[in-house]
Amino acid sequence: MSEKSNDKVRIGIIGVGGMGSYHASYLLDEKVKNCELTAVCDIDSSKLERFTGILRYSDSAELIRSGDVDAVIVATPHYAHTWIGIDALKNGLHLLTEKPISAHKADAERLIAAHTNKDQVFAAMFQQRTMNLYIKLKKLIESGELGEITRVNWVASDWFRTEAYYASGGWRATWEGEGGGVLLNQCPHTIDMMQWLCGMPVKVKAFCKFGAKHNIEVEDEVTAYFEYANGATGVFVANTGEAPGTNRLEIAAENGKVVVENGKINFTRNETPTSVFCKTCNSGFDRPEVWNVDVPYSHGGGDHLIVTQNFVNAIYNGTPLIAPAEEGIKSLELANAMIYSQITGQTVDLPLDSAAYEEVLKGLIAQSKYVKPEVQAQEMNLTTSFKK
Numbered sequence: 001m002s003e004k005s006n007d008k009v010r011i012g013i014i015g016v017g018g019m020g021s022y023h024a025s026y027l028l029d030e031k032v033k034n035c036e037l038t039a040v041c042d043i044d045s046s047k048l049e050r051f052t053g054i055l056r057y058s059d060s061a062e063l064i065r066s067g068d069v070d071a072v073i074v075a076t077p078h079y080a081h082t083w084i085g086i087d088a089l090k091n092g093l094h095l096l097t098e099k100p101i102s103a104h105k106a107d108a109e110r111l112i113a114a115h116t117n118k119d120q121v122f123a124a125m126f127q128q129r130t131m132n133l134y135i136k137l138k139k140l141i142e143s144g145e146l147g148e149i150t151r152v153n154w155v156a157s158d159w160f161r162t163e164a165y166y167a168s169g170g171w172r173a174t175w176e177g178e179g180g181g182v183l184l185n186q187c188p189h190t191i192d193m194m195q196w197l198c199g200m201p202v203k204v205k206a207f208c209k210f211g212a213k214h215n216i217e218v219e220d221e222v223t224a225y226f227e228y229a230n231g232a233t234g235v236f237v238a239n240t241g242e243a244p245g246t247n248r249l250e251i252a253a254e255n256g257k258v259v260v261e262n263g264k265i266n267f268t269r270n271e272t273p274t275s276v277f278c279k280t281c282n283s284g285f286d287r288p289e290v291w292n293v294d295v296p297y298s299h300g301g302g303d304h305l306i307v308t309q310n311f312v313n314a315i316y317n318g319t320p321l322i323a324p325a326e327e328g329i330k331s332l333e334l335a336n337a338m339i340y341s342q343i344t345g346q347t348v349d350l351p352l353d354s355a356a357y358e359e360v361l362k363g364l365i366a367q368s369k370y371v372k373p374e375v376q377a378q379e380m381n382l383t384t385s386f387k388k
């Protein structure tokens with residue numbers, strides 16, 4: 001980390017489409033302290049027109065070498081995260097990359113390998129880690145209050161998207177442009193949260209349907225089974241074709257069950273731990289007595305600018321990162337493993353063989369016959385897509 005200085009961190013944003021524009025808006029409104037937006041970059045010149053009074057670039061390599069910025073936020077389509085990120089790191093800039101950190105694990109390994117100078121801050125935009133709900137849940141798990149986790153189920157089927165959404169960007173929902181569908185675009189946050197809270201599984205078996213509900217070539221419907229090192233099981237469901245959909249997390253553990261849904265954390269706590277009761281109760285049908293607790297927490301958090309402020313603070317005075325980019329490889333590995341399991345029909349042992357998966361992905365790109373349909377899409381307000 002750099003020594004504390006009185007200078008503001010000069011930030012450039014690469015890719016000012018939906019997400020990059022949002023980052024620009026709160027930076028221009030000076031909602032993040034100790035920094036200033038000095039430059040933006042996009043290969044589409046029409047995206048730059050609205051930015052007056054700051055530097056504008058059409059080539060990321062030029063911006064990176066300009067001397068005009070100390071740090072960049074990369075908000076381009078996924079494959080470009082890797083090569084632009086490597087260029088930024090190799091040229092001494094701090095880097096905040098949008099999720100997923102790359103389109104596939106081998107690229108993420110290349111990107112992470114370029115982070116050799118640990119004085120450079122390298123973070124990822126996983127803003128759900130700042131949601132008070134999940135912070136409280138993580139504390140509950142880490143306090144040991146739940147006891148050992150035995151099962152985790154997350155149904156994340158409320159990422160509904162229309163055909164107009166998929167038509168809105170040529171890169172969206174293609175193997176070549178995005179590297180996947182719901183697992184790579186909408187669900188990196190949920191998958192990151194699942195592993196942040198419950199750790200990484202050791203085995204993954206998944207069923208992904210490609211273009212089940214939309215005219216796309218990538219997955220829009222996923223049901224996966226996870227196995228953890230302690231024998232715990234997990235089920236993960238994701239979908240962009242279901243309305244209204246569900247966002248429900250259920251964690252079963254030795255001391256009871258936690259359900260997170262509709263912004264509430266409900267803990268049904270066993271008076272006697274499950275395995276103790278199971279071995280010591282004389283009656284065949286009795287169950288442990290329970291307490292029902294609506295776990296209190298102060299609502300809020302979850303905004304991107306909290307992660308950006310944390311990134312700036314890390315540059316400015318060494319504040320620990322909420323989401324070090326290196327951790328972004330975990331959600332990516334899980335997303336890749338689910339697609340790999342569907343394609344191979346096999347249960348995938350983790351860690352995933354990144355080279356083998358890259359070959360599979362290259363094959364999907366090479367074999368693609370997908371032609372994007374022409375659909376008239378309205379200008380999208382991305383902020384309506386952020387989940388709280």
Ligand SMILES: NC(=O)c1ccc[n+]([C@@H]2O[C@H](COP(=O)([O-])OP(=O)(O)OC[C@H]3O[C@@H](n4cnc5c(N)ncnc54)[C@H](O)[C@@H]3O)[C@@H](O)[C@H]2O)c1
Nearest residue numbers: 015016017018019020041042043044075076077098099169
């Ligand atoms: N954290 C979140 O909540 C969140 C939400 C939405 C999107 N995202 C992520 O943000 C990224 C961008 O998504 P989006 O929805 O804004 O896409 P978008 O298509 O609206 O914007 C991408 C922009 O990048 C530009 N671009 C492409 N290649 C470039 C290059 N080489 N150099 C400079 N600019 C380039 C495009 O012209 C476009 O303006 C993706 O990684 C996406 O997953 C994150």
